[in-house]
Amino acid sequence: MTSTIPHAIRSVRLAARVTTLLAGIFPEAGPAQAEGFRVMSHDQQEPRRMFVRWYGAEPPRPVALGGGLGVAAYRARIAEALTRAGYAVTLPPDGWDVYVDDRPVDTSGPRYAVVPSSLPFGDQWLVMDQWTRVHTATAATEEEAKDEAADRERRHVLTDARLVTLSDPDLWPHLERADELLGDGLTWLTQEVHEVTRYGDLVEHERIDALVRTANALRAGREVTQQGRMVSWRESAPVLNGSRSPEKYEVRWVPKSSTPSVGYFPGFERGPVQDDAVAVLVAAGLRMVVYGEPIGEGAWQCERPGVMVTAAVPTGERAAGVFVDAIGRGMEEQTERVPEVLRAAGWTVETDRSWTGAWAAFPPAG
Incomplete structure (x- = not known):
């Protein structure tokens, strides 16, 4: 004991x-x-x-x-x-x-949790402060409680940001504007984009990092823009080798999704054949692509590179199938395993003639 x-x-x-x-x-x-x-x-x-x-x-x-x-x-x-x-x-x-x-020693997780009330009367949901173990708000519905918890998380992080910048009160008005721009989100992903095809690695941060860095960008006069859930601005890289003009690159901040799309592109039609193919590939240990929050019209943040399954339009010659290809760098080993995994599960697999490195797959008959 x-x-x-x-x-x-x-x-x-x-x-x-x-x-x-x-x-x-x-x-x-x-x-x-x-x-x-x-x-x-x-x-x-x-x-x-x-x-x-x-x-x-x-x-x-x-x-x-x-x-x-x-x-x-x-x-x-x-x-x-x-x-x-x-x-x-x-x-x-x-x-x-x-x-x-x-x-607590580790403050990286959520501070507020939504739990059902044990009382037979009054509001049926509580927003619990997990640090002090007492409720801080009540709500009639679970959705209202979740909204209240998200709002309190934002206020909590904004207060923390003010505390860590006590020696720099001029930043505080920009912190409030940054909080408005970012919206909800406890965990954030940042990425640098140099030119069109040079995407840097995704780096995970706590919300306070996104808040303070966005506030500093605002104070520096950067034009901070929003595309869906993405907040971005342009920075100048250090001048090297006597270059006349510094390189400009984009800094992006996107919240990590709590309901990501695993194995699919969210904007495409999805059906049961796709679900079956994804289930087979996941069971075999293949790394599936993960898409998160929307970052503009018809675009979503790619949180993790991997194998993507897309519905194939029926041709009349075959039943509905799928296209399987890789999203991101260094996925060759994963895509090479696709045929053997699907064929072992009874699927028919062919090279997709319309896309290099992709496969067309059709489920077992019957």
């Missing part, structure tokens, strides 16, 4: 650190104080969920008459102070408490 003592010690230390921080700004609640804060927890199990509660009059009385700012105002100020100090903070919608915890 795992001991809860380390968790208890951690909770005590967290409470002590939070108390020390806030005591330098606000009065502590006590017998001699009419108003003040207190750090506490009602949890009986570990790890505890710690929160800060303000004890005071509500609504507020004028300061001249001995009143304070009011519970709501102090709650907001406490949350701001804790956030600025780097703590994870949650303000549940149905109370006056400020829940607080240390930020």
